[in-house]
Amino acid sequence: MTLSRALLPCLVISVTASAAMAAASKPSEQDWRTPAADTVLVIDTNKGRVFVELTPEVAPNHVARLQELTRAGVYDGRTFFRVIDRFMAQTGDPTNTGEGGTDKPNLKAEFTFRRAADTPFVTMAAPAGLEVGYLKSLPVVSQAWSWSEMTSDHKVAAWGTYCPGVVGMARDDDNNSANSQFFLMRQPYPSLDKRYTAFGRVVSGLDVVRAIKTGEPVPAPQDQMLKVRLLSDIPENERPKVRLIDPKGPWLAAETQRLRALKGADFSVCDIDLPAEVR
DSSP: OOOOGGGGGGOOOOOOOOTTSOOOOOOOGGGEEOOOGGGEEEEEETTEEEEEEEOTTTOHHHHHHHHHHHHTTTTTTOBOOEEETTTEEEEOOTTSSSSOOOSSOOBOOOSOEEEOTTSOEEEEEOOTTEEEEEETTEEEEEEOGGGGGGSTTSOEEEEEOOOTTEEEEOOOSSTTOBOSOEEEESSOOGGGTTTSOEEEEEEEOHHHHHHSOOBTTOOSSOOBEEEEEEGGGSOTTTOOOEEEEOTTSHHHHHHHHHHHHHHGGGOOGGGOOOOEEEO
C-alpha cells in the first residue's frame, strides 16, 4: 500500500526564511487553546516523541479508525518501512511490510469534506475562487464561502492540504482501500491534495519525523513506533500538557501578515510554522 513514486517530480519545497527576516512574535495567552485529549495522538518512537492533532471535522471515519486501532495497540511496534527524504514516512502496517492491514473493512475515501457556516475554519488568504487557512492545526483549502449561496446544502467543498507534518492515510490504487497504514509528511507535497485522505497534523516532533531512517524499503534495522496512545488514555499523572495555537487568535493573523509581506506572491500556508507548547 504505497504512494505513487511518480508524484515525486511535483515536489514543492518551502524556501527557508533568511536570517535577515524579522523574527516571529511570541504568542500571548489569548493565542493558545487546549485540544481535546482524545484527538491528540502521542507516538513514542526510537527517535523521539511525536504529537499529532487529529481533525474529525475533516475525516471523521479515518480519525475514528486511528483512535480504534490505537486503543487496540495495533500500532505499537510498527516500523517505518518506507521513508522518502523530502517526501514522507510511512508506517502503520501490522505486518511491517507495506502489504498488510487489519481485519477491519477498508475505509471510503474522505478526500474532501463539506464546510458549513459553523465549521471552525479560519481564512488566511483568498486566491481566486478559493480560501486558504486553518481548521485547528490542519492547513485547509476551501471553495470560496460565497459559493455556499449556490449549493443545495449551503456548504462548500474543502480539503486538507499536504504541508509538512500533515498526516494522511495510505491506500492502494482503489480510492476506497485505506485500512491502517498512514504517512507523515516530511516536506510539502500539494499534489497529494484530494487524492489521499488527510486527517491530522504533527504539532510537535516534526524534527523526529525528519530524522527517521530513509529507504524504499528502509533497510534493517528500521525505526519504529514503540508505543502509540491517545493523550486521553495516558494516566493523568503522566499525561503531557499540550497547548496549540488558536487560529482565531491575533498571533496567526500577525504571522500571516508578516510572511506575506516577506514572501509576496510566493507566500503559502505551508510557510507558517505553528508553535506548540508541550509540558
